Amino acid sequence: MLDIKNINKKYKGEAVLQDLSFTLKAHEMLSILGRSGSGKTTLLKVLAGLETADRGQLLLDGQDLSPVPANQRGIVYLYQEALLFPHLDVFENVAFGLRLRHRPEAEIKKKVNALLQRLELPEQARKMPEQLSGGQRQRVAFGRALIIEPRVLLLDEPFGALDTETRRSMQQLLKRVSKDLGLTAIFVTHDLKEAMLMGDRLGMMQGGQLKIYGSRAEFIADESTGAREEARFWTDLHDLKLTK
Numbered sequence: 001m002l003d004i005k006n007i008n009k010k011y012k013g014e015a016v017l018q019d020l021s022f023t024l025k026a027h028e029m030l031s032i033l034g035r036s037g038s039g040k041t042t043l044l045k046v047l048a049g050l051e052t053a054d055r056g057q058l059l060l061d062g063q064d065l066s067p068v069p070a071n072q073r074g075i076v077y078l079y080q081e082a083l084l085f086p087h088l089d090v091f092e093n094v095a096f097g098l099r100l101r102h103r104p105e106a107e108i109k110k111k112v113n114a115l116l117q118r119l120e121l122p123e124q125a126r127k128m129p130e131q132l133s134g135g136q137r138q139r140v141a142f143g144r145a146l147i148i149e150p151r152v153l154l155l156d157e158p159f160g161a162l163d164t165e166t167r168r169s170m171q172q173l174l175k176r177v178s179k180d181l182g183l184t185a186i187f188v189t190h191d192l193k194e195a196m197l198m199g200d201r202l203g204m205m206q207g208g209q210l211k212i213y214g215s216r217a218e219f220i221a222d223e224s225t226g227a228r229e230e231a232r233f234w235t236d237l238h239d240l241k242l243t244k
């Protein structure tokens with residue numbers, strides 16, 4: 001599906017991506033972890049066409065993406081601060097991409113209502129963004145992205161601003177929607193458990209490269225992912241009987 005070969009990107013002489021290569025398979029969600037400043041956002045921006053790589057090749061279903069402008073790649077980049085149009089209600093925010101494409105009214109109604117249903121938003125259809133909770137706003141942002149049926153969805157810490165409980169229900173919802181619609185996506189997060197929950201495969205940004213693990217066991221076995229440390233923490237806590 002998406003084939004990335006030897007991507008390089010420098011900012012003012014500082015190498016952020018160095019000969020980075022990986023393949024994203026159709027209908028999979030790849031979780032990417034990595035320290036702050038390791039280049040996760042830079043990688044997503046290069047894929048979306050919001051930044052250009054200094055070198056390397058980006059192929060989507062065999063097509064070279066380099067000359068293709070961001071708005072024609074079929075790749076949607078979604079980040080934490082869901083930006084909705086403040087003057088449009090929920091329905092119209094979601095409908096926007098179809099209106100831009102001059103789709104017939106009946107199709108817009110049908111598609112938007114179906115997606116609002118899937119995102120558990122039908123009761124909010126006529127509300128304005130300012131009347132929504134953070135989780136609802138994020139779901140509208142998903143709706144806006146999904147309505148145009150993107151080939152690849154890039155999610156940059158999408159739940160970073162949400163409280164724990166909302167975050168958990170959003171994870172479940174996205175997981176379900178992603179399976180139902182067969183999405184192809186990259187999910188960047190700082191949260192180890194979230195990465196493991198969301199990803200069909202797991203990757204780690206390190207030294208300008210993206211290491212993708214062959215299995216969960218391989219990911220857990222690698223000390224640098226922090227998974228073993230987290231497991232040890234809970235075991236120690238349990239052994240010390242501090243869980244009471």
Ligand SMILES: Nc1ncnc2c1ncn2[C@@H]1O[C@H](COP(=O)(O)OP(=O)(O)OP(=O)(O)O)[C@@H](O)[C@H]1O
Pocket residue numbers: 011012016034035036037038039040041042043
């Ligand atoms: N537009 C820019 N101009 C100059 N340097 C930049 C620019 N964007 C990012 N950088 C630098 O590139 C490096 C990688 O940044 P990036 O935002 O990709 O990291 P990240 O892994 O997404 O971090 P975080 O987890 O904190 O969001 C950082 O050192 C950052 O300062």
